[in-house]
Amino acid sequence: MIGFLQEIFNLFKPHVTLDLRTHNGIAPKARGIPAYKGDLSHCTDCKKCEAICPTHCIEVQSDKISFDYGACLQCSLCSDVCENNSILESGFVDVYSARRDDLKVNYNSSGILESRKDLPEAMDILKDDPIYKLVHKNGFNFREVCAGSNTGVEWEIGASYNNVFDMENIGVRVVASPKHADILLVSGPISENMHHGLNVAWDSMAKPRAIIAMGTEAVSGGLWKHGIFPETPKFWIAGDPPRPDVMIRAFLTFMGRRDFDFKLKWLEFLKQGT
Ligand code: SF4
Numbered sequence: 001m002i003g004f005l006q007e008i009f010n011l012f013k014p015h016v017t018l019d020l021r022t023h024n025g026i027a028p029k030a031r032g033i034p035a036y037k038g039d040l041s042h043c044t045d046c047k048k049c050e051a052i053c054p055t056h057c058i059e060v061q062s063d064k065i066s067f068d069y070g071a072c073l074q075c076s077l078c079s080d081v082c083e084n085n086s087i088l089e090s091g092f093v094d095v096y097s098a099r100r101d102d103l104k105v106n107y108n109s110s111g112i113l114e115s116r117k118d119l120p121e122a123m124d125i126l127k128d129d130p131i132y133k134l135v136h137k138n139g140f141n142f143r144e145v146c147a148g149s150n151t152g153v154e155w156e157i158g159a160s161y162n163n164v165f166d167m168e169n170i171g172v173r174v175v176a177s178p179k180h181a182d183i184l185l186v187s188g189p190i191s192e193n194m195h196h197g198l199n200v201a202w203d204s205m206a207k208p209r210a211i212i213a214m215g216t217e218a219v220s221g222g223l224w225k226h227g228i229f230p231e232t233p234k235f236w237i238a239g240d241p242p243r244p245d246v247m248i249r250a251f252l253t254f255m256g257r258r259d260f261d262f263k264l265k266w267l268e269f270l271k272q273g274t
Pocket residue numbers: 042043044045046047048049050060081082083084085086087
């Protein structure tokens with residue numbers, strides 16, 4: 001009887017599942033990727049940020065500074081060491097794209113250097129791919145391979161299926177065998193010992209199929225030497241590890257159900273001021 005009353009009570013409780021279609025990627029309590037303030041006149045060219053970065057993803061030159069956000073651990077060592085406050089924590093955690101090079105950003109005194117109007121939006125390069133047509137319509141099943149990961153990604157994948165995030169609700173399901181998977185989700189830098197296993201998993205998959213690199217280690221190697229994928233990933237999701245809400249927004253983007261282009265959104269964000 002008590003259980004029955006409890007169930008009735010539950011009907012009137014507010015939902016706990018986040019609506020990640022509207023939830024944005026700015027997380028004030030997260031450090032996020034570092035933002036360059038866009039005024040090289042303040043930069044003394046001391047290169048302390050470059051020297052302290054554990055993944056060597058910053059390059060300081062006299063006329064520009066470059067960040068590879070696909071290799072960034074979002075640790076904020078660079079912003080902490082910069083005595084001129086030229087580098088700031090941003091809270092921006094949505095770092096993913098169909099194009100690996102889009103996660104690399106150059107700045108000069110007027111902001112981001114590359115002209116985005118010359119490039120198609122990142123997702124356009126996927127539109128004619130058979131895997132895109134499949135996942136856009138049906139969602140997808142994935143098999144994850146931990147290829148030397150520190151297991152942070154695995155913890156967050158587990159969390160993404162709890163009742164707060166409810167990832168299956170967007171049509172993304174975990175399967176135990178690569179034979180049943182559309183997507184091979186790879187975490188970790190692809191260590192030598194996992195190279196063979198990763199290839200076996202890939203060879204077991206039916207076509208169309210694709211690889212998604214999940215986490216900074218898979219995208220760039222992170223702190224480690226980067227191994228070789230069986231095939232170039234179709235989507236790159238950085239973060240050490242990406243949080244469940246980031247994974248879900250990234251998957252919605254990959255499936256073409258959400259409009260997001262990393263470089264455009266980052267530029268927009270910087271223009272609003274950090
Ligand atoms: S630590 Fe700051 S001042 Fe020094 S090179 Fe880096 S951005 Fe410039």
